[in-house]
Amino acid sequence: MDLLKAILIAIVEGLTEYLPVSSTAHMIFTSSFFGIQEDDFVKLFQVSIQFGAILAVVVLYWKKFFDFTKFNFFIKLACAVVPALVLGKLFDDKIEAILGSPIPIAIVLILGGFILLIIDRFFQNPSVVKEEDITIKKAVTIGFWQCLAMMPGTSRSAASIIGGMQQGLTRNVAAEFSFFLAVPTMLAVTCYSVFLKTYEHSQMKGYELILQSKDTITMFVIGNIVAFIVAFLAIKFFIGIIKQYGFKPWGWYRIIVGTLLLIYFSFIK
Template sequence: MTYFQAIVLAIIEGLTEFLPVSSTGHIIIGTALMGMEPSPFVKLFTIVIQLGTILSVLVLYYRRFFRSLDFYYKLAVAAIPASILGLALNDFIDALLESPLMVAVMLVVGGIILLFVDKWFNRPQIGNSDDISYKQAFIIGWYQCLALIPGTSRSASTIVGGMTQSLTRKAAAEFSFFLAIPMMLGASVVKLYKFLKEGHVFTGEEINLLIIGNVVGFIVAIIAIKSFISVLTKYGFKAFGWYRIIVGLTIIGLLLSGHSLEII
């Protein structure tokens, strides 16, 4: 991996992780266009740079993390379903990850759903994510399980889940940001543990790549989150729906044209 490739992947991660567009789908296109091989470090890199994007949420919403323990309890409750299913279905999920076509199809399907979400859930009653109940948090957590299917988008599934529980688009998006923290932190720790357990040792250059990746991802994610909230509040999901459809069809087009796409 070159420094240029690391920066490009970090930009993709920062831009897409919290948007309902599937960061996995974009990483596929990015790595394919740059001709990258799915080495153990590259696979680790695309997961661990999520730490930078997590930090962006902590910085932007730091006041939320000092209000009460109730906030953390609700996040824990919401994280339970995906954590359990993720461990139980690990082999099945790994098999799905071998299919770029699955990612492309789910991008298109999810895009079509986003075209109509604003009409389906147009009577929100909760404008602050702190006001949701434990039951609502748990239900949103089940929606997050849909993101175990590659290409679905964790952000899209949790935001839609929040809207089904009468949250405004903004409140649902913010709860999705907060819920990303335990899930992404857990995924990073597990990936790092497996990497080291397999006997891999970081080189000085790889450490530099991880630092640069996280810094770039942090900066880009801050910009992406601020822009996303503004666009989502004013215009809703339709633009993101069309965008997903275009990206999904692009991946299908690359596959049909003979490109060998690897999910990193």
């Protein structure tokens, strides 16, 4: 993978991480389409550039994250992230090994699209109109919903937003809480991938893969910068879309893209 392809993947990550369309699926398909070989560094890169996307949320909602007088906010996030940390450690690699190939991911994209088309019909009387009204019980329940994203193609954002709406949150509050919850979730995954995980083929830690050459360091740094900028813009765009149109545009997007990818990987690739 060269720098140009690294920037391309970072753009895809920034665009899709907080949208209900599955960033993992889009990065896998982008890598396949442009002939990017999935070696250990590429696998690490796709996870580690989430750090840039995390910073986008922190900067956009800096008043929330740096108001240390509101401990309840941080307690809710801590409780909500526990299910993903526990179940992710137990099952994530196993699920990815079974369902991580392109065709199952394309099918999940399509199925998720149909769910987004009808989701607004089911939750029409929300009772939680601001983040402060989210109880710890509701936060933990949303955390369990987020675990559905362990199935590649589901979308962490979609799963947690739907979970939030099921718990009575408005679309806007559910989306914002999904952004907040992404910070500890993705930070934990990124730290594990960079500092703790030993990669199968190279038998190197993530930070060793990053530091192995000037090129890999450059790709890591620039990739995170690009992911930050694009994610910052994508979050603002997404909030505007769901306020005006709900989730239907993303549902149709998933169905169309999933169908095209299913055809591509079934008959062309």
